[in-house]
Amino acid sequence: MDSGGGGSNSKAGGEEFVESGVYHHDSNHHHHRYFSSAIVKIALLFVVAVVICFALNQSTYPPTQFFQRSYLYSSIPKNEPPENQPSSVNEENNLERILKKASMKDNKTVIITTLNAAWTEPNSIFDLFLESFEIGNQTKSLLKHVVVVALDQKAYSRCLEVHLHCYALTTEGLDFSGEAHFMSEDYLKMMWRRIDFLGTVLDLGFNFVFTDADVMWLRDPFQRFYPDGDFQIACDHYWYNYTDLNNSPNGGFNYVKSNNRTVQFYKFWYTGKDYFPGKHDQDVLNMIKFDPFIKEIGLEMRFLDTAYFGGFCEPSKDLDLVITMHANCCIGLExxxxxxxxxxxxxxxxxxNSFVEERNSSSRTWTVPRICG
Known part of the structure; x- marks a missing residue:
């Protein structure tokens, strides 16, 4: 509006200048000054018009592209330390120390799960999670590499009782102890808190397998991970190509290597909560996986075949192949x-029946999902 007003005033001023007779009777020097002033004003109007057109054009970009450009040209802060940590770090709950203690022979790979009080009640999800390691094929030894990230004090105490590596990740002003119903406000806050925390783990230089506690570990998954993948994730539905971005990823099970690409990716992902309010981390992942930023940073994303990493959405059909079984596509703790x-x-x-030379078909398939189906 100011530009329009300025243009209008310039015109009026020009007319008064002519009418006064100064233009007709002034010297060539004055004529040159008037001409130069007019050119400057026209140039300024042109610049203002270009800026306005650019601003309007920006608003037509798809959300993920705008998100990507904004991210690329802003300074990206490092993941802040967990909010429950005072400035003088409590050695008993020092994250880096716990990760080092739990890491595998490479000194940089851990298994992480998150739990709240509702999932740690006796005979609840946590007990079944631990039992799967006990009865799985060569999975019991992996328990010593599991870090339980407790979202409340009750879950932390329960973790200590079973002598696992335990880390208390409380959030000031928030209580995550109850059952967080799918897509509720507490559920969304919990999911995004998890993404932020996992980004911190990557910042510290540790690879991780993140697993929801409702994922049953029945075989060692490390033999089935792709050697060239930075970020590998299980699927609700798998389309028979491990690089196909149209696969439907599930954030409840993923293997991530710590490097500059994944550190940037997790920060990019976490920032999505502000660009897509009301969406959970998995919805945002489904949008940003197509973003040009992923290619720009060189992230190698891989999708895990449900024949090996199955779930209630798409159960693996042959127990001779299955590695994990996830209670996805299932709402309600009970x-x-x-x-x-x-x-x-x-x-x-x-x-x-493992010692029977040829198992019958009924012993090689699931009887689930039943209620969740």
Whole structure:
């Protein structure tokens, strides 16, 4: 509006200048000054018009591209330390020390799960999670590399009782102890808190397998990870190509290597909560996986085949192949518990027949999902 007003005033001023007779009777020097002033004003109007057009054009870009450009041209802060940590770090709950203690022979790979009080009640999800390692094929030894990230004091105390590596990740002003119903406000805050925390783990130089506690570990997954993948993730639905971005990823199970590409990616992902309010981390991942920024940083994204890394959305069909079984596509804690117990029973039955040369078809397939289906 100011530009328009300035242009209007310039015109009026020009007319008064002519009418006064100064233009007709002034010297060539004055004529040159008037001409130069007019050119400057026209140039300024042109610049203002270009700026306005550029601003309007920017608003037409798809959200992810705008998100990507904004991210690229802003300074990216390093992940802040967990909010529950005072400036003088409590040695008993020092994250880097715990990760080092839990790491595998390479000194930089850990298994991480997050838990709240609702999932650590007796005979709840946590107990079934631990049992899967106990009855799985060569998985028991992996328990010593599991870091339980407790979201409240009750979950932290329960972790200490079973002698795992435990880290208290409380958030000031928030109580994550109850069952967080899918897509509720507490659920969304919990999911984004998790992404922020995992970014911190990468910043510290540790690779991790993140696993929801409702994922049953039945075989060692490390033999099935792709050697050239930076970020590898399980799927709700898999389309038979491990690099196809149209696969439907599930954030409940992923293997991530710590490097500059994944550190940038997790910061990019976490920033998505502000650009896509009301969306959870998995929805945002499904949008940003197509973003040009992913190619620009060189991130190698891989999708894990549900034949090996299955779930209730798309169960693996052959227990001779299965590595993990996830209670995804299932809403409600009691429903999950019911069907996970069936997974445990199916696996025990399968293992009991492991010495039979040819197992019958019924012992090689799942009877789940039942309630969750």
């Amino acid at each position: 429903n999950k518990i019911h069907d996970i117990k069936m997974v445990i029973d199916d696996w025990k039955n399968y293992m009991a």
